[in-house]
Amino acid sequence: MVAQFASRGNLRNRVIELENVSTSYAGELKPAIKNISLEIRKGEIVLITGPNGAGKTTLLETILGLLKPYEGKIKLLGYEMPKDAIKARKYCGYLPQxxxxxxxxxxIVKDVVAMGFASIGKNANNGNILEALKKVKAVELLNKPIGRLSAGQQQKVLMARALARQPKILFLDEPFSSVDKEARHEICDILENLNRNENVTILIVSHITPKIEFDRIIKMKNGMVISC
Amino acid sequence: MLTILIRAFIAAIFAGFLCGLMGVHITRLNLNTVAFSTAHAALAGAALAMFLGMEPSTIGLILAILTALFLGPLADLFHIPFDLFSMSLFSIYTAFAFIFISISPGGVISAQAVSSILWGSILTVTSGYTVFLSILFFLVLIYIIAFFPQLKSLLFDSKLAEAEGINVKAYKYSLMFLSGVTVSLILKLVGGFLVFSLLFIPAASAFLLSENIKLILCFSAILGSFSAVGGIFLSLLLDLPTGACIVLMATFILIISAVYAHFFGRLRK
Structure with a gap:
């Protein structure tokens, strides 16, 4: 299994590596994801899809080290997870479900975007906050209270926060679930541009298939990868 | 008498500021129960000290600080939800406090001594206590200013902060510890039954007055201080228990804040 795992792809290009990973939630005997092995290379756009309860979000949170696997190995950008999670996450952007x-x-929106810099040792100033908001076409929201925005606008603000960190990998959990068709197209355009221009690896968990040219689609069911 | 009063007012200013600042943090992070468990640890410690014939407040303070220090790590170690663990400790400490009080020699005298812990008194405020409180105040202030970007991210959404590489556990544990120490120190002034009010009511008033977290922290600290000082005045004026008067003052401010928010809205900048 390890040999097969190592034979695929250029070692230096692998940004995510999973080897026989199983995770269960605290107090539950049944694993939420079972025996998952996969690798994702730098610059790929990958969709993780499947029905509700398939284990998509669990997989994403396990990769990020938010959930601890009870067996298997995970490497994120070369860092061993969840041991080196704090170091690895500094290079990641995350949009929760x-x-x-x-x-x-x-x-206010300005505060929320600025928070993206809190863990990467970079100073938040008006210039880089506006630049991030420009990327998601939401500059006009700068001084608005976050709670008074629509779900779609809040998604955009969080996307701006993730982009402000200049991440190497972007983890997006159901980014299209609470937005209308127009906003969905806008988000797709932003992601494709980001991938094309900055070679950011993008991992999207979604139960719907957006109009993006994916390098790979990982299908999950009952906590297992059924096609990759 | 004048020295006692000056000391009490200085202590009240620091206590109000501390409670105001910590109140906002623990409310936003759903760590409210840390106040209950540490306050009752202090009570149980004081009762134990009386049973052993030792100085009550020192033992109470030590037990409260130990509780604040180990509460978070132990809850995580045993995979017990924090609130559940904290409230279990609260009950256990209360049980021990009653047991120690009931078996202490000279039970009536002990009960009187315990009542000062329950209701608070400005007569217990010494110079050393005021210095200790001022040191804690400056430590908390430095901590909040130094780590404000990380704390702000945590206060907005702790899961998102964690996913972005902020050491959420370390910040939560340190906030729990500082809150616990604050509560156990302020017990002397406000009393075990009412310390929670000084922690939560100014924070509630501040949340009504503003939509900006920086302003909320400032308002909560100032209103906490104002409640504590005003409460002591009221207590002296009406010859009523200090803790109860501080709570009445804080509640009065809360009502004014609610009326202001209703008619004028909340400040954003």
Whole structure:
């Protein structure tokens, strides 16, 4: 298995490597994902798809080290996960699933985008905040309270926050679930441009297939990869 | 008498600031129960000290600090939800406090001593206590200013902060520790039953007044301080328990804040 694992692709180009990874949630005996081995190379756009409960989000969170696997090995950008998670995550952007903040949240858009810099040792200034918002076509939202924006607008702001970090890998969990068709097309364009111009690896978890030219589609069912 | 009063007012200013700052953090991070478990650890420690014939507040403080220090790591180690673990400790400490009080020699005197821990008193404020409180205040202030970008990210969404490489556990543990130490120190002034009010009511008022986290922290600290100082004035004026008067003052501010927010909205900048 290890030999097969090592034979594929250029070693230096691998940004994500999983070897026989299984994860279960605390207090549950049944694994949420079972025996998953896969690798993703630099600059790929990969879709992870499957029905509800297939284990898509669990897989994404396991790769990021937010969930601890009970068996198997994970490497993210060469870092062993979850041991070196804090180091590896500094090079990643993340958009969580169903991220909607209610009205009254005490943060404006400018603050939210600036927070993206908190862990990478870079100073947040108006210039780089505006640049990130420009990429997602949301400059006009700069001083708006996050909780007063629509779900689609909030998605864009979080996308800007992820992009502001100049990530090597972008993890997007259901980025199209709460946005209309027009916003979906806009997000697809942004992602394709980012991949084309900055060679960012993009991993998208989605139960719908957006109009993006994917390098690979990983299909999951019952916690297992059924096609890759 | 004047020296005691000056000391009490200085202590009240620091206590209010500390509670205001920590209150916003623990409320946003759903760590409210840390206040309950550490306050009752101090109570159990004081009761134990009385049973052993030792100085109550020192033992109480040590047990409360140990609780604040190990609460988070132990909950994680045993995979127990933090709130559940914290509230279990709260019950255990309360049980021990009652047991130690009931078996202490000279039970009535012990109960009187315990009542000062339960209700607070400005007469217990010494110079050393005020210095200790001011040191804690400056430590908390430096901590918040130095790590504000990371704390802000945590206060917005801790899962997202964690996914972006912020050491969420380290920040949560340190906030729990600072909150625990704050609560256990302020017990002397406000008392074990009412310390929670000084922690949460100014924070609630601040959340009503603003939509900007920086302003919320400032308002909460100032309103906490104002409640503590005003409460002591009220207590002296009406000859009522200090802790209860501080809570009444904080509640009065909360009502004014709610009325202001209703008519004028919340400040954004």
């Amino acid at each position: 169903d991220f909607i903040k209610p009205a009254g949240e005490p943060f």
